[in-house]
Structure formats: structure tokens, C-alpha cells
Amino acid sequence: MEVAKLTDITRVYKIGQVETRALNGVSLSINSGEFTSLVGPSGSGKTTLLQLIGCLDRPSTGKVVIDGKDATNLNRNQRADLRKSTIGFVFQFFALIPTLTAYENVEMPLLLNGKTPSERKQRVLELLDAVGMPDRANNRPDQLSGGQQQRVAVARALATDPKLILADEPTANLDTENGEQVMEIMKRLNKETGTTFVFATHDPRVIKYASRVVTLQDGLIVKDTQG
């Protein structure tokens, strides 16, 4: 089953007269259950590609299909709805809402999806448990270490049980131990729940977890290796 299918994608950024072709004709199909790593030198287009898969952005040309639905020409609200139900995000910076506790951060997507209080409670506790943070529910992000924050962020990304989780350099701000820990958690959840993961990374220690490695260079896929 294809979770995401991108066909002939280009993405051109225009700043004044200067055009940057961040993606230059990319076709990529992500299958359910994959644990895919996007690699490539800085500026090769990893983040851009991830944002297009995540419907945070729209391609200049080409087609994006997410979970069987054509997302190419959706408006803002429709894209927000699609993200809300189908996609989870983990960012390089530990993107938790600083005023909310770990519990409330994980709860936020469930609130946005209109879940009942009891559903929310059960799910949040389950997830905090799954990322090894059951006793930190009431801590604010500034009371957590970077690794702990990123684990909460992973829990939040998983909250609505999305088909696809996109992570942009999730380990870049973590030391080796914490980086491995977060990757272990993602890998385990990938195995246990079958959730599809795509992450962009430079980190060779991370790439070893991947079931598929897609290499980008100058806005083109130059290599795609399975296993």
C-alpha cells in the first residue's frame, strides 16, 4: 500500500529575481510500514521534499498523493485537515509548546481531532509510556532534557495514530546516546504498529536504522536502496 506518492515534483523558490530549484523532478513512492531515510548533502532538498510529503507546502509542478488522496491542489484548510488526521511531525528543534506540559503537548493533536476526554487520557498515558516517559507527564518542556523533549515530540506525532510520520533531522540536536534512544523508539513503534516513518538526516549513525535509503543531490534522487 502506498502511503505517499510523488510524481515529477519540482519546487522552485523565488527570491526577487533569483530562482532556486530545490527539487528538480522527483518521483518517489513511500509504502506502508517503511522506515525510510532521506540523505544527501546540505541544500540537496531533503527538507523541501519532506515538507511536500507532509502537505506543509505545495510543489511548483508535479503531483502529490497522500493516503490515496490527491493533495496537490488542496487549500490551506484542507491541507490542515489532511495533516491533522494522517501525518505526524517530528522536528529537529524540540518543537514542544513551551507553556504546555508533556501530557498537554501529546494531547494537543487529539484535541484538534475532537477526541473525547477519556479517549485522550488513555491515549496520552499509553504514548508517554511507549516513549518511556510515564512519570514526566506533568513536566513542562523546560524541565525536560533534549532527549526527553524529543521523545515527547515523538509521542505527540504518534498521538492520532497517523499513517505517516515525518521527521526532519530528529537527532541533530541530541548526543549519541539520546539520538540512539529516540531512533530505537521510532524503530520499535514502526515495527509494533506498522506506522510509516520518513526522516531526513545527515547522521550516519541514524541511517543504519533505515529500511530504505533515498539519496538526494541537487534536487534529484540519485540513489534509492532498499534494506
Add this chain to the structure above:
Amino acid sequence: MINYFKLAYRNLGRHRRRSVLSGLALAMGTALLMFIAAFFQGEMRSSMETTLRLNTGHLQVQDSDYDPDKLSVAWEYLIENPEQAAAQIEALDQVQAATPRLMASGIISIGDESTGVQIMGIVPESEANDPYRNGIVSGSFITADDREGIVIGLPLADALGLKVGDSLNLLVNTADGNVDEQQFIVRGIFTTGTTAYDKGVVFLPLAKAQAFSGAANHASLIFILLKDREQADAVKAAIQGSGYKVETWAEMNQLLVFVNDFSNAYLTVINLIVLGVTATVIVNTLLMSVFERMREIGVLSSIGMKGRQVVALFLAEASMLGLFGISLGALAGWALSAYFGKVGIYFGDLGMSSDMLLNDRIYTILTLESAINLIVTAFIITLLASLYPARLASRMEPVEALRGAQ
């Protein structure tokens, strides 16, 4: 449901000092405006009441040719046998008091000092003269059959060094165009609280004033007080006749009525200016908040928060700021108005024209209506002001917002 107010409360708490300061700006604006409104209300009511009570009454009957500015006692400008007409008018249901008054111009002299005054011949026992009778500060009020007594105002007595029992020389312009002169004894000294009025008026009994000025059996006007001044037009219609004219308070005080009517428009302008200034504080606070939280907004938007939910988030912050600031301000404004409503604010003699008398002390009056008006307006303006930053936040593309603070 997302509890926007919980989020808003926590976000405001993130920069507590900034939130409190912008709340205080709103509070100060609200308190100031409430006080200004109360002051205006007090001033307008005072000037209206003072002017009607002391100067024009609610209605006047005058000879068709009478000119109040001339103070002439030539018979052609006067009404004859006014007592009878006054009694008939006073018998009307809507009328509280109707009394004849003779106005003449005179000069008081003591030694080398002299000063021009308005001589008012009155029927002392009429209720219409209560403001003077009740304002006696030394001696007593004049009586109808007193042939050499006079009552003068406190500022005049102070200026001329006169005490009760002292005598003074009074010159009057008579009906036939000459002057007459006589010694009078100060029986009483009064104050109405309006220096501009008290310094220029002296009272004689009507009969004495008529005899002195050669206007026997005549009066300049019949001064009428109504139980309800809104009845002025109705009573005017009822007593209308030929050979004389009836003027209502609104006709006699056009300037005052105009100022009164426009004070509301004027207040609205002041409100908008002051609230506009405080609104910029709110806009500024929320804009700072939006720019600081760009990435956060990007994150929320990535996990599916929609534009209108982002707007709601910021509107919730603005309304909490507004609730805090405006209620604090309303409380302070109410306290100020209540305090100065009791003790008043002393202005003294502002040297206003006699067309618009003001009490020397103005008592603020805060009406519930103007308080509610102001609170609602302030709240609406706060919300409107927050709309710009809120929409700015909601319209950011998630990718731009995410990059915003990186």
C-alpha cells in the same frame, strides 16, 4: 474542544510583566475615560442646573420688545401688573413657582470705590428665590416691605469690604432715562456657589425696586419654574398671548443646549482617541507575541491547527488582557468618579459668560449608561485591535512559520 483561555492564560503568563503592563495601559485608558465622562456629565448637569436655577428659569414671560441684555426699565419694555399674571400661571398644575422680577442696572459706590451691578427686584417669599434665601451666609434675606434693605453677594461684599448692617450708596438708571440714588443697608449676604453670578447681582424687594427706578406696577419678566422642565413647550402653549412673549429655557439657552448636545459627540471623539492609543499598546503586545511564537504557530499548524483556531488563540489572549485591564480601569474610574462626586473639584470663578453659569465646584457624575458604554467600547476596540496580529499569525504558511525562528 480546545480550551483557548487556558492557552491564552499561560501565554500571557510567559511574559508576565509585559502582559501586566499592557493590561495597565488599558486600565489607565479606561479609568481616564470614565473619569472624563463623569466630569463632563457633572459639568453639563451643573451648568444646566445652575443656569436655569439662577439665570433663566424654565420659562419667562416678557414684553414683546423686552431685551434681557439692556436692563432697561422704560415702561415700553415692561409688563404691567405682573402679580396677577404670575398668580394665574402659578396656579397651573405643571408650574412649581412663577414670580415677577424687575431687572435694572445700577452702580454701588462706597467712598471712592464703585462697581456696576444688576439690581433685581423680587418677591422675596417666592419659592423661586430659594437659591438665594438658602445661600444666606450672614444676616437674613430681604422682606417684601423693607424700604431700605438690600441683599448682596459674598464676592461683592468681600470686594467692597461690606458687612451686614453697613450702608452703601446705590445708583439706578430710571424708567425716564435719568438716574436716582439712595442709601441702602446690607441686610444679608448670600452665595449660590457660582462666583460669576454672585459678584454682579443685588436684591431689593420688588415694590422698592419699582419705586426706586420709576417702574411702578411693572416687571421685566415673570420667572417660571416647572416641576418638569420637559413640560416647557406645553406650558408655553398654554400661556401664550398677545402683547407679550413666552420663552422656554431651551430658547433662552441655545448655546448651552448646543454644548450639551454636542458633549456626547465630543466625548465619543475623546474616547476613540484614547482607546486608539491604548489599542496600539495591545496591537504591539500581541505582535511581539506573534513574532516570538512564529515557530510555535508553525508547529501547531503542522499538527493540523487551522487559521481560525490560531485567530481564536490570539483573540482569547486579547480578551483576557481586556478583561483584566478594563475591569481594573473601570473600578479605578468608578472610584475616582465616586470620590470627586462627593468632594467635588474646585475651579472657582472661571469667568464664564453669564449665558452659561457654572458652579465653582464641579461634582463628577458617573451614569451607569456611560460606564457600560465605555466598557463595551473599550472591549470591542481591544478585540478589533487584536484582529490584525491574530490574522497575521493565522495567515502564515506553516513552512514559513516553521522557518521563522530557526
